[in-house]
Amino acid sequence: AAVAVAWSPGAGPLPPELGPPDPWLAGPVYARLLAAAARRARGVHFTPRPLAEALVAHALPEPTVTVPTVCDPAMGAGAFLLAAAERLLRAGHDRAAVAAALHGADVDPGAGAGARAAVTAWAGGCCPGVADRLVVADDLVDGPGAWPAGAAPFGVVVGHPPFLRP
Numbered sequence: 001a002a003v004a005v006a007w008s009p010g011a012g013p014l015p016p017e018l019g020p021p022d023p024w025l026a027g028p029v030y031a032r033l034l035a036a037a038a039r040r041a042r043g044v045h046f047t048p049r050p051l052a053e054a055l056v057a058h059a060l061p062e063p064t065v066t067v068p069t070v071c072d073p074a075m076g077a078g079a080f081l082l083a084a085a086e087r088l089l090r091a092g093h094d095r096a097a098v099a100a101a102l103h104g105a106d107v108d109p110g111a112g113a114g115a116r117a118a119v120t121a122w123a124g125g126c127c128p129g130v131a132d133r134l135v136v137a138d139d140l141v142d143g144p145g146a147w148p149a150g151a152a153p154f155g156v157v158v159g160h161p162p163f164l165r166p
Contacts, residue, residue, distance in 0.1 A: 068155030075104030
């Protein structure tokens, strides 16, 4: 679990004895690092892998000829993005093309870092432009301006609403 937190994009390869990082650990590890009060204040809720996979199956029910752009507007540590990535990979799409099609935003910088690390780990340790596509922003306020010009509109939107309370 410490590997998922300590490893980040650009940090270089992990020592071989650690094996590849598990991208699915970013969410639960990040949630566990925060005190309960901080989780509530930031709206941090870990999405279990089976739930993310089931919901993404509804958003991406059929294989596509081209890789659609996928956005999670409240990405947290990236569970829905990982589920979408794995579904698209199983449909026969190239791993690098799938990783390049993933976009997300979150207001929590720690969650954003977790999502970038998770997607980079899923992509095999190299994911050019990940910081431009997985951003720390309030896309409910910024809209498409949260991402570089040309990123939106998105082909598929996955995820659940932000859990922040007024």
